Amino acid sequence: MSRDRAALGGHLRLAFAGAATTWAAMLSWRGFTELSARYLFALVGVGAVIALTGALARWRRLPGVLVVALQVVVAGALTCAYVADRPWPGDRFWAAIGSAVDAANTYASPVPETDLVSVQPLLVVGGLVAMLLVDLCAATLRRVPLAGLPLLVVYSVPVSLLGTGLSWWVFAATAAGFLMMLFLQEEEHLRRWGRPLDGTGEPLRRLSDNVRGSALAVGTVATATAVLVPLAIPTFSFSVFDIGQGRGGDGDITVTNPLADLRRDLVRGEDIDLVEIRTDDPSPDHLRISVLNRFSGAEFSAGDREVPTSNRAQGTVPALEGVDDSVARVTDSYDYDVSITDGFDSRWLPTQAPIGSIEAAGDWRFDESTMDFIAGDDDLSTAGLDYSFEALDVQYDDDALLRLDGVATSLPGELTDVPDDLSPVVESLSRQVTAGATTKFGQAVALQQWFRDDGNFTYSLAPEPPKVGVDALEAFLTEGPGGRTGYCEQFAAAMAVMARELDIPSRVAVGFLSPDRTGPDTYVYSAHDLHAWVELYFPGAGWVLFDPTPAARVDTPLPDYTNLDVALPDIPTATGSTESVERPTRSATAEPTRPTRRPEPTTASPDRPSEGGSSFPWLVVLLVVVGAVLLALLARLPAGVRARRREQRLAGGPEAVWEELRATMVDLRLPWPETRSPRETRHRVAAFLGRPGDERTERPPRGPTVAPEAAAALERIALAVERGRYARHAPVPPGALKDDGETCVASLLAGAMPRTRRRARWWPRSLFQRRPATAVDPRTDADAESELVGSRAEHL
Numbered sequence: 001m002s003r004d005r006a007a008l009g010g011h012l013r014l015a016f017a018g019a020a021t022t023w024a025a026m027l028s029w030r031g032f033t034e035l036s037a038r039y040l041f042a043l044v045g046v047g048a049v050i051a052l053t054g055a056l057a058r059w060r061r062l063p064g065v066l067v068v069a070l071q072v073v074v075a076g077a078l079t080c081a082y083v084a085d086r087p088w089p090g091d092r093f094w095a096a097i098g099s100a101v102d103a104a105n106t107y108a109s110p111v112p113e114t115d116l117v118s119v120q121p122l123l124v125v126g127g128l129v130a131m132l133l134v135d136l137c138a139a140t141l142r143r144v145p146l147a148g149l150p151l152l153v154v155y156s157v158p159v160s161l162l163g164t165g166l167s168w169w170v171f172a173a174t175a176a177g178f179l180m181m182l183f184l185q186e187e188e189h190l191r192r193w194g195r196p197l198d199g200t201g202e203p204l205r206r207l208s209d210n211v212r213g214s215a216l217a218v219g220t221v222a223t224a225t226a227v228l229v230p231l232a233i234p235t236f237s238f239s240v241f242d243i244g245q246g247r248g249g250d251g252d253i254t255v256t257n258p259l260a261d262l263r264r265d266l267v268r269g270e271d272i273d274l275v276e277i278r279t280d281d282p283s284p285d286h287l288r289i290s291v292l293n294r295f296s297g298a299e300f301s302a303g304d305r306e307v308p309t310s311n312r313a314q315g316t317v318p319a320l321e322g323v324d325d326s327v328a329r330v331t332d333s334y335d336y337d338v339s340i341t342d343g344f345d346s347r348w349l350p351t352q353a354p355i356g357s358i359e360a361a362g363d364w365r366f367d368e369s370t371m372d373f374i375a376g377d378d379d380l381s382t383a384g385l386d387y388s389f390e391a392l393d394v395q396y397d398d399d400a401l402l403r404l405d406g407v408a409t410s411l412p413g414e415l416t417d418v419p420d421d422l423s424p425v426v427e428s429l430s431r432q433v434t435a436g437a438t439t440k441f442g443q444a445v446a447l448q449q450w451f452r453d454d455g456n457f458t459y460s461l462a463p464e465p466p467k468v469g470v471d472a473l474e475a476f477l478t479e480g481p482g483g484r485t486g487y488c489e490q491f492a493a494a495m496a497v498m499a500r501e502l503d504i505p506s507r508v509a510v511g512f513l514s515p516d517r518t519g520p521d522t523y524v525y526s527a528h529d530l531h532a533w534v535e536l537y538f539p540g541a542g543w544v545l546f547d548p549t550p551a552a553r554v555d556t557p558l559p560d561y562t563n564l565d566v567a568l569p570d571i572p573t574a575t576g577s578t579e580s581v582e583r584p585t586r587s588a589t590a591e592p593t594r595p596t597r598r599p600e601p602t603t604a605s606p607d608r609p610s611e612g613g614s615s616f617p618w619l620v621v622l623l624v625v626v627g628a629v630l631l632a633l634l635a636r637l638p639a640g641v642r643a644r645r646r647e648q649r650l651a652g653g654p655e656a657v658w659e660e661l662r663a664t665m666v667d668l669r670l671p672w673p674e675t676r677s678p679r680e681t682r683h684r685v686a687a688f689l690g691r692p693g694d695e696r697t698e699r700p701p702r703g704p705t706v707a708p709e710a711a712a713a714l715e716r717i718a719l720a721v722e723r724g725r726y727a728r729h730a731p732v733p734p735g736a737l738k739d740d741g742e743t744c745v746a747s748l749l750a751g752a753m754p755r756t757r758r759r760a761r762w763w764p765r766s767l768f769q770r771r772p773a774t775a776v777d778p779r780t781d782a783d784a785e786s787e788l789v790g791s792r793a794e795h796l
Helices: 003-032 036-059 064-084 091-105 120-140 144-161 166-192 209-232 259-266 398-402 422-433 438-451 470-477 488-501 618-650 654-667 678-686 708-726 738-750 753-761 779-796
Strands: 274-279 287-292 312-318 328-340 355-360 364-365 374-376 386-396 506-512 523-526 530-538 542-546 571-572 579-580
Touching: 003 120, 003 144, 003 166, 036 064, 036 120, 064 091, 064 120, 064 438, 091 120, 120 144, 120 374, 144 166, 374 488, 398 438, 422 438, 422 488, 438 488, 438 530, 438 542, 488 506, 488 530, 506 542, 618 654, 618 738, 618 753, 654 678, 654 708, 654 738, 678 708, 708 738
Parallel strands: none
Antiparallel strands: 274 328, 274 523, 287 506, 312 355, 328 386, 355 386, 364 374, 506 530, 530 542, 571 579
């Protein structure tokens, strides 16, 4: 192989090692999307193009700036082709990136993948940038340690965005790749420092076996330590907080946003059973999972919570807050026995509101201000949980409710806060809708009746990815293309914000709307029952439930107080005309019988897969197969390295062949006399020679008389080594003793027990053993003779 080809090989090895390491680090991004295989497969091609282009350019000695520019052009064209089907960043490319950014801001991770919703372009572009940076640092600038910075950023991004811990196997793969990059760089440095040793002018081509073994051992121990030590020492553990951090308790707990499950399950086709209840409640609707207090301008979230360890879900809970007997009173209670399937993995415990008592195993805690229940242990979830609680039936005095006009002053300010950049259109519309109401409660009733009127709003999941941010709310409330059409989260968020504009404390509740009845007293909630509604606070009545989602979705009869006689003004409808909004009559919605659950709208929508679609977990199967292949390759790695090393040694001079015999003895757990002469060593080794063909024998016979051909070959090898070390003679050309070496190796293997041979094959001990300092290094015959002649000349 010429020097140019050797240089190209070095460039290719380092470049592809960098691309593979970056790709391994980007496995930590799997939680960003439901279809991680898409961006991972795309980045395989991008990484290969970057590595190949950079290696060829550096091999041709192009300037670094030109190398990077060439990589950007070639890999960028491939990325654009993946994102927009065109190899240049045109309008379609930037539109796809904009849609990906909107999807990332709208959906909680993992983002669903549909025709209209995808974050794949963003992930592929991010991977392109990361691979370019790693290649720049490691291969172009020849600073592999500097490449650790972009790798660290890539690997740690999910910690801040996903709220999940670090995957140990992704860390191990990334660390192994990074160590390989360091190894390749240092090997290249040693090649440049090497001096001619055999008179041919060729530089040192490879590291010694000792250096390789030491590097492998140090890297393996360091990586294993980094993975295993945090598991063994509890103080090394850490928590990541999705929304807010529990305060006031005896330890921090994770607070997650249940809107992620609501969005994900409403836009996917599978309608699986999640919660089964047994109850004497005749109308077990609006089973609440959690309430969201804080509106950031982008979405409603749980905010900070007071969850001390004393607030356990075991026994009686505090009485109703802010309730006056003249307005509301508890008239009855219902028992609930709840069984949650393994398919509903949540850190929030579904309950009715309000409740009187609860019994749930585990560290479930409640916030007294919200009375929802959250897991106090990071490993605790609802999957497979059975528990029970007592739900309270609160009856309101309608006339007393309509007179409620007080402003709550004792509640946290976040329950009435609205963003500074909220459009004045929202406040103006809030005042218009409630112009006919004379009290705060009347305004709340007017808001709900306005939302639920079919002439004003339309319930649908079809238009585009649903949003609840400041700009999206304004668009949702106004007329025009896409306006006044949405789904439950948008209706609940819009009414909550409009109530706050009227100084009414509000929060969004997330839970299940109405179950299917499966028996006399049993009901089942499924994924499509997930729903969002509003809770408003009035001094004297406490937190009162309102549901602004139109009847196209909410066909369950709402409480009587939501249909009180409140005059509604003339408000422009979605068609642009001005007409009086009819108030639904009380008798029309107060039917005590419970209708069956209405399914999700069946209108064909590109962002919802059909029910007939395959639910086979292809991605999981693919990852399992890839993992199995990687494990198989990893298991074969020591044997492959050992076979290659044996081939190299047997093709060398006498010292290299002698070193291979020593390594074979070490692999077979046989003693090698390090301090003996070649002649004495030959006698020791000959005692372990076996006859090829006896491999299946449990204890095969051994000795020079059993394998005379191998004994003769061993004699020739020992004589060549002895002459090379101690006598002046013509150098033995490389490869001259290859046949003899192969004969001896085969004979040594034939003389070992089958179990010993298998162990030597799969875990060759010589790869990980440091050569004793007293041993003779394997060198070429010319080297030995040169030193011997020089030594004799000095004595003369």
